[in-house]
Amino acid sequence: MNTLAPSMDQKHAHDARQIPSKASRTSLTRTLLACGLLYSLLYAFINDVVAAELYEGYSRTSQAISELSATRAPTRALLTSTLPVFTFLLLAFGIGVWRSTQDNRALRATGALLAAHAATFPLWLLAPMTSREEMGSSVLFADIAHIVLSAVAVVFILSQIGFSAAALGKPFRRYSLSTAATVLVFGAMTGVQAPKVAAGEPTPWIGLFERISFAAWLLWVAVLAIVLLRRTRSPLSEKQSSL
Numbered sequence: 001m002n003t004l005a006p007s008m009d010q011k012h013a014h015d016a017r018q019i020p021s022k023a024s025r026t027s028l029t030r031t032l033l034a035c036g037l038l039y040s041l042l043y044a045f046i047n048d049v050v051a052a053e054l055y056e057g058y059s060r061t062s063q064a065i066s067e068l069s070a071t072r073a074p075t076r077a078l079l080t081s082t083l084p085v086f087t088f089l090l091l092a093f094g095i096g097v098w099r100s101t102q103d104n105r106a107l108r109a110t111g112a113l114l115a116a117h118a119a120t121f122p123l124w125l126l127a128p129m130t131s132r133e134e135m136g137s138s139v140l141f142a143d144i145a146h147i148v149l150s151a152v153a154v155v156f157i158l159s160q161i162g163f164s165a166a167a168l169g170k171p172f173r174r175y176s177l178s179t180a181a182t183v184l185v186f187g188a189m190t191g192v193q194a195p196k197v198a199a200g201e202p203t204p205w206i207g208l209f210e211r212i213s214f215a216a217w218l219l220w221v222a223v224l225a226i227v228l229l230r231r232t233r234s235p236l237s238e239k240q241s242s243l
Contacts, residue, residue, distance in 0.1 A: 032095050032099065033225050033229050036089070036096065036097075037225040037226065037229075039090050048060065048211070055068060056074070060207050061204070062202070062205065064194075070129040070132075071130050072134060083121060087121040088118075090221075091114075093118075094112065094115030094117070107163070107164065113159050114160055114221075120152060129146050135200065154183070157183060158180055158184070172227060186209045186216070187209075187213040189205075
């Protein structure tokens, strides 16, 4: 009899110690992933339900999303105060995506890009869009910075979608590519009308086009969160289901 070999009781005791530790790590990862779903829902609600309603005369179809936080917007204080919440939620989601896999480099890159994207959010406080009634003949530095940040955001979004498309199989790849196409097409349509804002000309569809583009990404974030939550199960649940 080999006295060095662990007994069955010792093995079970070791497993019992390991499962709670793994369960805690998995629970934290799932909590972080849930932040992605919460981010998408909360962002849409705060901006397009609460802020858009509080801004008297604001049009969701003919005014840009950024006008809700523009220099003279009555809802600027609200959106400025909620920015740390949105930053935290997307940053947490990016970390959750990173933690949800050990060997999928594309998915790790997706998580890193989400976290880096969230880290740029505070910069928007330094570059608010100038309200239409304040726009003059010259373009302010803040408006130039706002355009640059918008371009950076698009690069982040397309990169996140692109890496995830290579990470999660054909159905999600098709969905991600269609999302990227939506972001690009309606983002370009928004860009065509953008110069009219500074010129003081009517922009009858800029708000709708921008919302479709941005909503496509918000929906993608929510879908990614749901997919990864389904793939991430607690070791305790797996052990119980195997009994």
